[in-house]
Structures are given as structure tokens and as C-alpha cells.
Amino acid sequence: MIPPSAEQVRIEQAARREVHWRRWGPYLSERQWGTVREDYSPHGTAWDYLPHDHARSRAYRWGEDGIGGICDNHQRLCLAVTLWNGRDPILKERLFGLAGPEGNHGEDVKEYYFYLDSTPTHSYMRFLYKYPQAAYPYAELVEENRRRGRSQPEFELLDTGVFADDRYFDVGVEYAKATPDDVLVRLTVVNRGPEEATLHLLPTLWYRNTWSWTHVARRPRLRAGAGGGGFATIEAEHETLGRRWLHAAGAPELLFTENETNLARFPTRNVERPYVKDAFHEYLIHGRREAVNPQRVGTKIAAHYTLALAAGGKATVDLRLRDGPQTDGPFGGEFDRVLERRIAEADEFYAGVIPATLDPDARSVCRQAFAGLLWSKQFYCYDVQTWLRGDPAEPTSPVERAHGRNSDWTHLYNEDVLSMPDKWEYPWYAAWDLAFHCVALALVDPDFAKRQLKLLLREWYMHPNGQIPAYEWALGDVNPPVHAWASWRVYKIEQRLNGRHDAVFLEKIFHKLLLNFTWWVNRKDLNGNNIFQGGFLGLDNIGVFDRSAELPTGGFIEQSDGTSWMGMYCLNLLEIAMELGRLNPSYEDVASKFFEHFMYIAHAMNTLGLWDEEDGFFYDVLRLPNGSVQPLRVRSMVGLIPLFAVGTVGEEDLEKLPRFRARLLWFMRNRPDLSETVAKMNPLGARRRRMLSILNAERLRRVLKVMLDETEFLSPYGIRALSHYHRNHPYVLALDGAEHRVQYEPAESMTGIFGGNSNWRGPIWFPLNFLIIESLQKYHYYYGDDFRVEFPTGSGSMLTLWEVAREISKRLESIFLRDAQGRRPVYGGSEKFQSDPHWRDHVLFYEYFHGDNGAGIGASHQTGWTALVAKLLLQTAGHLR
Numbered sequence: 001m002i003p004p005s006a007e008q009v010r011i012e013q014a015a016r017r018e019v020h021w022r023r024w025g026p027y028l029s030e031r032q033w034g035t036v037r038e039d040y041s042p043h044g045t046a047w048d049y050l051p052h053d054h055a056r057s058r059a060y061r062w063g064e065d066g067i068g069g070i071c072d073n074h075q076r077l078c079l080a081v082t083l084w085n086g087r088d089p090i091l092k093e094r095l096f097g098l099a100g101p102e103g104n105h106g107e108d109v110k111e112y113y114f115y116l117d118s119t120p121t122h123s124y125m126r127f128l129y130k131y132p133q134a135a136y137p138y139a140e141l142v143e144e145n146r147r148r149g150r151s152q153p154e155f156e157l158l159d160t161g162v163f164a165d166d167r168y169f170d171v172g173v174e175y176a177k178a179t180p181d182d183v184l185v186r187l188t189v190v191n192r193g194p195e196e197a198t199l200h201l202l203p204t205l206w207y208r209n210t211w212s213w214t215h216v217a218r219r220p221r222l223r224a225g226a227g228g229g230g231f232a233t234i235e236a237e238h239e240t241l242g243r244r245w246l247h248a249a250g251a252p253e254l255l256f257t258e259n260e261t262n263l264a265r266f267p268t269r270n271v272e273r274p275y276v277k278d279a280f281h282e283y284l285i286h287g288r289r290e291a292v293n294p295q296r297v298g299t300k301i302a303a304h305y306t307l308a309l310a311a312g313g314k315a316t317v318d319l320r321l322r323d324g325p326q327t328d329g330p331f332g333g334e335f336d337r338v339l340e341r342r343i344a345e346a347d348e349f350y351a352g353v354i355p356a357t358l359d360p361d362a363r364s365v366c367r368q369a370f371a372g373l374l375w376s377k378q379f380y381c382y383d384v385q386t387w388l389r390g391d392p393a394e395p396t397s398p399v400e401r402a403h404g405r406n407s408d409w410t411h412l413y414n415e416d417v418l419s420m421p422d423k424w425e426y427p428w429y430a431a432w433d434l435a436f437h438c439v440a441l442a443l444v445d446p447d448f449a450k451r452q453l454k455l456l457l458r459e460w461y462m463h464p465n466g467q468i469p470a471y472e473w474a475l476g477d478v479n480p481p482v483h484a485w486a487s488w489r490v491y492k493i494e495q496r497l498n499g500r501h502d503a504v505f506l507e508k509i510f511h512k513l514l515l516n517f518t519w520w521v522n523r524k525d526l527n528g529n530n531i532f533q534g535g536f537l538g539l540d541n542i543g544v545f546d547r548s549a550e551l552p553t554g555g556f557i558e559q560s561d562g563t564s565w566m567g568m569y570c571l572n573l574l575e576i577a578m579e580l581g582r583l584n585p586s587y588e589d590v591a592s593k594f595f596e597h598f599m600y601i602a603h604a605m606n607t608l609g610l611w612d613e614e615d616g617f618f619y620d621v622l623r624l625p626n627g628s629v630q631p632l633r634v635r636s637m638v639g640l641i642p643l644f645a646v647g648t649v650g651e652e653d654l655e656k657l658p659r660f661r662a663r664l665l666w667f668m669r670n671r672p673d674l675s676e677t678v679a680k681m682n683p684l685g686a687r688r689r690r691m692l693s694i695l696n697a698e699r700l701r702r703v704l705k706v707m708l709d710e711t712e713f714l715s716p717y718g719i720r721a722l723s724h725y726h727r728n729h730p731y732v733l734a735l736d737g738a739e740h741r742v743q744y745e746p747a748e749s750m751t752g753i754f755g756g757n758s759n760w761r762g763p764i765w766f767p768l769n770f771l772i773i774e775s776l777q778k779y780h781y782y783y784g785d786d787f788r789v790e791f792p793t794g795s796g797s798m799l800t801l802w803e804v805a806r807e808i809s810k811r812l813e814s815i816f817l818r819d820a821q822g823r824r825p826v827y828g829g830s831e832k833f834q835s836d837p838h839w840r841d842h843v844l845f846y847e848y849f850h851g852d853n854g855a856g857i858g859a860s861h862q863t864g865w866t867a868l869v870a871k872l873l874l875q876t877a878g879h880l881r
Helices: 006-015 138-147 279-286 335-354 361-374 384-389 399-403 431-441 448-456 483-498 503-524 560-581 587-607 651-655 658-670 697-709 766-786 801-814 831-835 868-876
Strands: 067-072 076-082 110-117 124-132 168-179 182-191 197-207 222-225 231-238 242-249 255-256 300-309 314-322 376-384 411-419 555-559 619-621 628-633 647-652 689-695 732-735 736-743 786-789 798-800
Touching: 006 335, 006 448, 067 124, 067 168, 067 736, 076 124, 076 279, 124 335, 138 483, 138 868, 168 197, 168 335, 168 697, 182 197, 182 231, 182 335, 197 222, 197 231, 197 279, 197 314, 231 300, 255 279, 255 697, 279 300, 335 361, 361 431, 361 868, 376 384, 411 448, 411 689, 411 766, 431 448, 431 483, 431 766, 431 868, 448 483, 448 503, 483 503, 483 560, 503 560, 555 560, 560 587, 587 658, 587 689, 628 732, 647 651, 647 766, 651 658, 651 689, 689 766, 697 766, 697 786, 766 798, 766 801, 766 868, 798 801, 801 868
Parallel strands: none
Antiparallel strands: 067 076, 076 197, 110 124, 124 168, 168 182, 182 314, 197 300, 222 231, 231 242, 242 314, 255 300, 376 411, 555 619, 619 628, 647 689, 732 736, 786 798
């Protein structure tokens, strides 16, 4: 038996709570400004209430942000990098980007940074930031993007010319843990430019402000400590975190201030203090020496290094954050050996995860996908009741907020480390995103994935009525119900990787999901006919209307996707109930419930108007107040989601559940009107399986004929969210003198629905492509090798459904891999990213991808669900199924 790697031992120690290896991690947000949590405006104008321009001077209420930073798991103490090139009007303390109303396609980060490596316990991490030597073009980026319309491309930082002649610094950040509470930090700066350039490097340590909001909170303290030969020391003291020491190599200038609002800029009723959050800006840029505390105490400190680097020159700065003082030399040989050992252990760990059968480029993409996923953890704090009421030491909260955003969610109290979609663009958890994150996370850290899934179902997250919170902008919005699917997949992945059957996890999840399933049935089936609504369901602008808003026509939409998601939900809960039924026969009755409920949903999908026999496709249906019915014939992902409602049951598994098997056979005999709708309960298929599916064989072939047509859904890079057919044939619905239109848009959105920063009218999205692949594999489990379809449609090439799934997977993987010309489709026409040796192998995992050329679009660091490419690569390599 192969012994576990050093990192695997740490993962197990953390899972058993024997050693707190996860106490410190990359839990610092990359954007706290412009969030709902920091918004105390009367009408919820979060982008305006605390914009980027305020962030350097106003203390945050609910979290902190920084560049390449870490903090403890309760975000009491934070450490990050601050930079100044001698030309910028402000220090580079945080990443800059456009607010939602400023961008021609919504919010958008305008920086270049990369998550290069991380182990699951963050025993080793590596991050890279590219900082221009010329003045950062803040105003130009805002003004030019504001000038551009939705039909024009976004104006990016590279477009400004600020990186011309490679006049920038590469700022590398590495962390290595000697012990859970002894964190080594190495900062490496390289001048990529042709001339000498100076960089002011200010590693910054500070406490999250938890004391300004009440009259009783105790203030923590940072103070200059006794240094040693060749290093400076800062002592930190906090009532719950205890004492810590930061050692900074060399002889940096230590600067001290308070992490408190500059009341000279933002007057309130509070007493003005002499030392405030933006003191280092004032001291360094404006020469105000009185801005920093000469007593060398505070709640925020910076160690100021001035680095003059020749062309191509490099400098290294080491720091060490510990739970005990070290006066005998925190740096030197021992420091280097720990760092080297953690790098070697990271390599060892990933050698056990990523097979050598993948080529080096694919292995690099896979490892960076995991790195981005692990770097995207964030401490998230949001107490809705306190947020709505306001704080005792602050001005009275506007009365409008009492009945405004999230006022129905006063039970919600979040104070946890969560997996974020993107820590700049979406620095808040999103329920259905998180489900996909966990499937990828389970490949490297099943324990963390399980904890995340359980967390969203706890009483301080889930609404008392059973609804799972969506995201902070509207906790009551409805996302696709994929939590059961993710929980089952994580359970099976862990079982496959290490043989563990965590039935306790599955049982905890199952009981809470029963509440959520009941909420769906009671709230989203308006007519009680098993046809479901649900609103936008994560597919922002895919429909003719904003599906979450009141329809301009009146009436409501019966949703093909909403109903299909519920069919899938039934099958997921059926699988879980069957698994638990092997241990406890009482679950067999619950399995029967979900089997029968699925039968009713499948029957409704096929008989109540969602299937269009002429087109061979599923559509949403608009039911108007006058009783008339209007199919919305848009060929979109909405019509492909019925593929997801499929599952197979082995006859051997049924024999282990005699009560459930008897009920299933009784139902089939006594309700042939329903059981005939379901694809194949009899005869038994390949490997003695039965199949439950919304689509029978004929309808499956018809849907796949459209999906696998290169003039419709099939792109060289995956399955489009909207058919290419609608490029020249837009869908137009004329009602009450108004025209509603849907047209194929392969790149950014041309509409402002949901902020306009995402687009489901043509691009390729990883989560649904992943489910398509998985669903095709399930169909293959039943039909076997005899069931073949054309791939692509019209090609004459006949493939099994397993082979089709593999071909779609390869197209998705190719987005990130170098092609024959050495170019990555994800980077489109950007020559810097395609050919520069210091850029081309740093991979970004975008939110979605151009439907025709595979270029990355939207949030540039959405390694959450786009990290699923790692699982696809492992499947292609034969490492997983």
C-alpha cells in the first residue's frame, strides 16, 4: 500500500480536527467595496454607497480585502501586499475594477493576477500580480468603458498601453507553513522592463475592524517589538486570537496607524482620530509624516521596503508570521528548507491527483484549476438582522431598509470560510455555484467539500421555510436545485478515491434537503400539476423576458428547465434514499416517494405542452391571464436541461431493497399510464439496469440531433447556451404592441438584464456542459454500445453516447490547452497572453466562453465552477469516471 503524502496526512489531521492546518489561508476577499454587506443606503445602491475611491479611507464593517493576502479563519488578523510605483495617486492596496454601472458589460476587474499553486491545507501557496511601472490609468479605464456601448468590446488594462516595453513588475507571493501557526512568506519582485525602476513594497498586517461599531468591543493591538540582527518584529495581541509575532527580514521602515475611517473625508457623529486607514497613502505619497503614529502602535502596520531594481533585476523579501517570538533568527537556512520542503510536498500531492498520462501542459492547466479553486476561499460575514438595524455606535439606519433587500432573511447569520465564485467579481457565495465548486473540490479535499455543502443547509443559512439562500444581492432568488446532485457526487467521489462511505454526511444532507424539496413543491408549482416555475434559475438573460420579474403580459411561464431540474432533484434524492436504505430499511419508503414523484413530473413534461413534436424540442410555455397558451420557441439550454433528469438503477441494487422494489413493480403494473412515459423500466438494459428518464429513446435522439448540430448548439469548444440558428433567425414575440426578441450573441450580453455582466444567449458555460456530459454517460449505462448517434449531426460518423460525452469533454478542455500553433483559445486575440513567455502559461478560468472561438468572457477568475475542467481532464486521462 502506498503511504499517504505529507499533504494528505495534513488533510486527514484537519478533517479529524486534530491539527488546525486550515486556520490560516487565502480567506481575504479581493473586493469588499461595492458589496451588499457594506451598503447602508436607503434603496440598496451598493455600488455607490462604498465605491473604490472610498475604500482606502473608510473602515469596512463586514470584511477586509487585499492583494495576494491571507487571514485566519475568523478574519481577525490579515496580511497582504501593498505596492507603490512612485507614480500612482494612491497606493495599490487592493485590486481595481469597474463598478457595475461603470462597465459596458457590468462590473469587471482591470488587473492581471494569477493563482499559481495551492495545497488543500494551504501549507504551500503561490500568487502572481503584474504591476505597471507607469501611473495606473484609473480615470482612462472608467471613462473609456463608460463611453462604450454594449455592442463594443471592453476596454482592458492592456489596451491602455501601460504594459508597453514590458515596463512592469512581477510581484510573486509565496506562503509556506512550518506549523499550523507558523507561516513563512516570500515576496519576489522582478523588473521586467528595459530600465532600472523603483518599487515601494509594503507588506501590511492589520486587524479587521470589529471595535468601531459598538461601545463595548475591545481594541486589539499591534506594536513594534524587539527585533534582532537583520530583521524587524511586530507584536500582535487579540483577545481571542492571542499573541502573534510578525518578523520582517532586513531593516524596513515600520509604519503604524489605525484601521479606522478617515473622518476628515467622511464626517459622522464619531470623534475624529489622528491615525486612520489611509495614513500610509498620506505618508508616502503626500509626505505627511504626522499621518503615522510615532509611538509605533496601532491596528494596522506596514513594513516599508524601497527596491531599486535594474532591468531584469530581482529582489526577495521574507516575512514570518508566528504564534511565538523567534529571536534566534527566523530566516536563513531553516526558512529556505521549510519552503523547499513544502514545494516538494505540493508536487508530491498533485502527482497523486493528476496522472502522468496527461501531457505537461494539461497537467499544468489541471493544477492551476485546483489552485484557483483553493485560492477562492473567503471569510464571509453577514448578520442580516444587525445589518438591517444598524450599529449602536453608527448613525441610525435609514427606515427604508427595514422592508428592503433581504428583510425576510433576518435569521441569516454567516461567519464562515466559503468557496466564492470569484473573489473580485462575485465576492459572495452563490448557492448553485457552490454546488459545482464542491464536485471539483472533492477531488483534492472531500472533507472541505462536504462541510461546504452541509453549511448552506444549517439553520443559520437555510430559511425556516426550507429555501436555500441564493446570494447576497437577493437571498430569496431561486437557483437550480443542484445541492442534492452535488452531495451525491461528492459522496461517490470520496468513496472512489479512498473507499470511505460517509453515510452520516449523506443522512444529514438528506434530511435538510427534504425541507428544501417541500419548499419547491409548495412554492413553485402554481397549478399543482407538476409543472414548475422558479424564475431565472441562474440563466440570467436566456429567455424572452426576465423570468424573475413580473411578466409584462401578466400570467406566468411554465418552465421546461424548472420542471426538469425538479425531475433531476427527485432522482438525486432517490439515489440518496436508496443508498441510505441499504443501512436503514425505513428509507425505502422515502425512496418510493421520490420514484413516484419523478413519474408524475416526467408524465407532465411529456404531456402538458412543454414538448414540441414538430421541432423535437422542449420549450417554455407562457400562460396568459385570458387562458391562452403561447409556446416560447427559443432553442436554448432550457430545452436541453430535460436531459439531466436521468438515472439508472441496477437490478442487484433493487434486490437489496425488497420493499422499494415491490412498490416500484406495483406502481408499474397499476399505473401504466405513467410508467410508459418513463424511458425504460422494462426490459432491463445493459448490465441489468433500469432507467428513469424524462426522454424516451425516440425523443432523446431528436433532442441530440439538434444539440449535436454544428449549425445549432455544437461549437468547436462545447455546447452553446443558445442555438447558433438564432443568429440569422432571431426569435421575436409580439405581444400587446411590444416586440420581445432573443438573438444569438456568442460573446458579451447585449442586454442589461441582471446587470449585463453575464450572457446565456450563445456562450459556453462549464456547469451545464458538465451535466450534459454526465447525463450522456448515464444514458450509456442503460443503452450500452448499441445506441449510437451522429456526431456531429450530418457527418455520418456514428458514436456511442459515452463517446459523444468524451468528444464534448475534449472540446471543453481544448479551451485552455495549447493548440498546434501553441495558442490557447481562452486568450483569443491577446498577443501578450498568447506569446509572451511571462504570460502565456498562466491560465485564467473565466466565467463563460465565446460560443464560436472559445475566448474567455466575464469574470476572469471564476475558477469555482470552471475548475470542473480539472475533473474533465482527469476523466479523459482515464483517472476517474
